[in-house]
Amino acid sequence: MGDFDNTKRAIGVGKLDDSQRKDMFNKFKSAGGEVIKEKPPAKEEESKRTRPEPKVRQSSVSRGTGEDNRGNNRGGAGSGYSSKQDPGAQKSQLDSKAQFEKEISSFSARFSIKLKCWLARVTSFGSSDLTPKFMHDFSIRAKQALIELQYSGNELLANQQYSPQLSKALDRINPLLVELLAMGQKLYNGPELTDITEPIMSAPESPVAIERVKNQIYSLFKRMYILYPYQETLKKSFAQAYDELQKLEGKPALIYANKKRKVLQEIDTLFDGFFDKLYLVVIRAENKNIPLISRYMETLLGITPEDKPGQRKSGENVPGGKPVETREDKESENAKDEEKQEEEVPLSKEQAYGLRLMQMYSIPKLRKKFDPKNEYANIPDADKALLSLFYFFEFDDEYSFVMTTKKIDIKPGSVNGVKVDYRQKMLDIYESTRTIIDQFRIYHDILKELEKHKANPGANYIEASKKLTGIEQKRTGQSRTVRLAIKDFSLKSRDALLTLIKDMKGKKEIVANMNDVLTLDAMESRKRLNKKPVKQCIMEAYCYLLALHDRIETGDLYGGLVELTPEQMKSTFGVDTEIAKETGTPDASELEKDGQPEVSQSVERTSGSQVTDSLSSDESDDNLDYLSDDDILPTGNPF
Secondary structure, eight states, X not given: OHHHHHHHHHHTGGGOOHHHHHHHHHHHHHTTOOOOOOOOOHHHHHHHHHSOOOOOOOOOSOHHHHHHHHHHHHHHHHHHHHHHHHHHHHHHHHHHHHHHHHHHTSHHHHHHHHHHHHHTTSBOSSOOSBOHHHHHHIIIIIHHHHHHHHHHHHHHHSOTTTHHHHHHHHHHHOHHHHHHHHHHHTTOOHHHHHHHHHHHHHSTTXXXXXXXXXXXXXXXXXXXXXXXXXXHHHHHHHHHHHHHHHHHHXXXXXXXXXXXXXXXXXXXXXXXXXXXXXXXXXXXXXXXXXXXXXXXXXXXXTOOGGGSSOOOOTTSOOTTSOOOOOHXXXXXXXXXXXXXXXXXXXXXXXXXXXXXXXXTSOHHHHHHHHOTTOTTTTXXXXXXXXXXXXXXXXXXXXXXXXXXXXXXXXXXXXXXXXXXXXXXXXXXXXXXXXXXXXXXXXHHHHHHHHHHHHHOOOSOHHHHHHHHHHHHHHHHHXXXXXXXXXHHHHHHHHHHHHHHHHHHHTTOOSBTTTTSEEOOOGGGXXXXXXXXXXXXXXXXXXXXXXXHXXXXXXXXXXXXXXXXXXXHHHHHHOOOHHHHXXXXXXXXXXXXXXXXXXXXXXXHHHHGGGSOSOOOSSSOTTOOOOOOHHHHSTTSOOO
């Protein structure tokens, strides 16, 4: 090939035009030259050489051995082929997965996520914190929608009288209908929703860190994600179920039409409004632009085929539904509840004593003391916000002076080389109590609005029902706001007093006059802590705050319900609400003698021998029998 190129250069082929090329070609040909054809490409020749020969079918004499041999040959060839192909397939699969990860995590993908979250008002552009607007919207509208789905699901699936017949009627149409009803009912998870909404309730104007609520939102989004393709079928399930319930109960059709309208509206609220926003929260937390409907998203959420609808067969138990209880089931459940009550861990001495301090007054006496003008007469006795406010007023009236009085000599301290003014710190905490009063005024205004609406709902039934639902939602949210404000104050105050208690047990540097008897002025001489040692005044205030915080945090004053249940009223105050309503008395404890402080039986059981045996019957309700240090200190007398 190199000689041929040299010849071309020597002749000067590149400088010849077409006519000269043709003349030279004719001269070579007349002189005996031959035209040589171009060789085929090497790849074509190689493919021709490696092309397999056509197979010729051959007969075999021995069928058994021949078939076995052919089977063995086929197996060997197949195994050899798969062993050669698997590593390549795995490699290509890993490469495609890595490429996909790279695409959804690229700069443009992250920019797109931030932009979408900002446009939807879920987060700001430069921060992953969830905006207060989104969190408030979720805590009111989304939570109400979830509650409505659970309520409707319970009404349809946990009705002992009609649910079995209802399930059979729906199973004749499609077993999927009952399964979807149960899955819609299970969307609501009370503790999970509380964890999501609590940050915005405690700090209404502050963004919420996405990591703080990430796990709870992922869990909710997973349940909604499974139902997302079945939205329309879910609506049909509820509509058909209420039609069947109407046939069984025989009530007016308008009742069921309103229930259907309400639950279908809440399904739209969840899947047309909040589902997309929760999806944005997920991709913002992952910082990856994950497609909504994808295998990647299902893997991230941990969704298995068993989680998806379609598993239930006709006649099977309803997933998530409450089975019909028999008498034996109720008896066994009651026995278990009694065993649990017997096995309950007794309260600490401080908490038990704090509960006794809180429950010295019945509800009528709390009203008489803190609502002498009957401004809150329209609020039920069982209202959690009202009870929390009264207990806060009790602390403010009887114990809060330990945080503000100059008669307790509190010295500045030092923490890690930084000077701390404990007196000023407690004064700042006490100043925050104005928020509690303001929030309760808002709550009281909402109750007045609710009362007016019930008295005059208007002619349009649908609009009146819609407005009633909105007011009740506002009441629920504001009740939680009031209680959270009181809980936050009691927590900060409790911790501040605990610092003084620890110092009195240890270095004794902060409270200089801990053993002095505190004598109050004439105006305050009626207070319960008058003429008691400073150390005991601080400890009693601490015990009260501890009990108040625990009741709002995990006790009877906690939760999404705005009022105590009849069982809670009976266990806490000894009040049977049904009997009280029939007899016209607001509180059964009114029948007790005025000279005896009221302490509930449940508190007496839990406190046991860890606190003083009884309150002084010789003193008035405003005085408490003097306690020794061992009765109120966590580990005996530390002084």
